Amino acid sequence: MSENREGVAPSTVGRRTGQKPAGFGANILPLALVTLAIFVFLMLTRENFASAQNLNSILFGVSIDFLAIVGFTYVMVMREIDLSVGSVFALTGTLTGALLVAGWGFWPAAAFSLGLAAGIGFLNGFLVVRFNINSLMLTIGTMLIVRGLANVLANELGGQTYPRAFRSLARTDLCNVRLTVVLMVVLVLAGWLFQRRSALFRKMCFIGENVRSATVHGIQAGRIKIAAFVASATTAGLAGIFTASRITSADVRMGLGLEFVMVTAAIIGGASLYGGRGDLRGSALGLLMLALMLNGMIMYDVEPVFQQFVIGLMLIVTVAFDTILNRRREG
């Protein structure tokens, strides 16, 4: 990402020219099998694991995080990255809660918070496109700003619990299944359709492969990128609202490190730091796999603090694979 701005052209031009923009679904089956294997392994070795309650809570957690990864995946397709998702996630959730505590109605509060999130996303995208800034750098800056604002809000609230109506939002059921799980399924199907059918997704892949050539061919790379950043911040905000409702009170640690979980999950799911690829189904599976692993570690009584170590290790390992695979394709 960062080192590539200058040296982009020679390394990526000609990569996979003449091929279809991606082997859709190529990664999905093995990934699904690995996830299934982890699942079966945990189910056979730990009797607590397969309890309906545990599985429900894993799925519920994944479905909320998944909302945040939707836009993020498509930002990565275009060879950009949005590290501010975790902070936007926290700010939107906390702000919605704070507005509700202050007596707003739910819909105006949620709309206002999501609007703010979209504004942050637009700012990210606009600055990246207009000034040709490395998105990594810029979003680290916005990450700090937004995180600071979220913490200011959380401290003002001082651990007050949110109104009851808001707390029950995340536990809304639709036909006996959590609303967010239904939403996840719908979004995965929609994402699949989008990736299969939409010219826009092809354009996004093209931008990620080679932005200069895409621009020369009349694709409005700037607009699409800004739209993706807005989408990324908005979906993160949506997930933040559900999470705030789930954890029931303001918490300064909300969404801390989320962005790196997302990078890991997206890359496991077939996205690449080098752009041009990405798959929403894969991202969902990646999140599920990480959640299963962390849950499995708890089941095996591994120190909870060790989770951090594993997340860091997974991040390095997946990116190492990503890099080595990319190099082979170039050669």
Place this chain on the structure above:
Amino acid sequence: MTAIRKTPFLRAQRLEQETITLAAVAVMTLALAVMSPAFLDVNNIASLQTSIAPNLIVSLGMMTLFMIGRFDLSVGAVMGISGIATAMALNAGAPVPVGIAAGLAVGLAIGAFNGFMVAWLGINHLIVTLGVLYMTRGVIEVIMVGQKLAGFTSFPPGFTALGQWSIGGVSGLFLFALVLCLCFELFLRLTFPGRSLLFLGGNPQAAAATGLNRRRIEFLAFVLSGGMAALAGVLMTARVGMANRYMGEGLEMQIFIACLIGGGSIAGGKGSYIGALVGVAFIALLTNAFNLLTVPSEWQAVVIGGVLVLVVVVDATMVLRKAGRPWRNIFGLRPAHIRG
């Protein structure tokens, strides 16, 4: 008009951004001295020195990486773990030099791991150092399980003396950091390896074509960064007489921003160690200002992030200007635009 204009001194020395930051530091110092009577207090000056010294040592390593277009987000965690390693070695009864060596060795090893992954395997340095940050923090937590929050607090007097000496009221650590900074600056300006850092960052292809070993330099720079972070960790442990899980937390972002403000660029090919000093002083003063004016610490992150965004935008504008874009094209409503 003469055909040849003399290059202005600051540009010739490549100290333009450093000067701007220095001016900001001066303005801030003046403003603080006027606004808060506590600023010039002996205690406050001492605490400023204590906060600048380790950050400066770490930022020297980080600035070296910035010059070649890399950075290291694991420095804060490395600082923490090397302090703990030293403390553990000393608690186990090792003599002081061995304890210090243990701390430094841990830092150098982590730096070598980073360098290996980035330079030889070619993996994105953000991801590697970030992953290492998480892993190191995880290891620290595992080590410190069951320890009290203050961590290790008993050290032999020979070790604590290392961090607490002073000359005429000026903290010895601070002086040490300054001398180190000066040595690095001389190395950068006067020696061939020093010059080649900027050359490598400015144009990697050309540098490789002239026979610079990019991988080796990159590897060594990461080792240096790890080593400097470890040095800062060991010295800070000696200074405060404590090694706990909080040391160096969030430090990486402060150092990162200090280097950017002090004239570094993540694209590489820019920067100086004097700039690192100025940048660190800027961040330290900013933090100090928040404390003196009793602003809640959350706003600190907002301001630091805002400064970062501002610096990045200005940096990008300068790059576009250098590429020959007119101002109205950069700031105009509809720039004719080909990105890439």
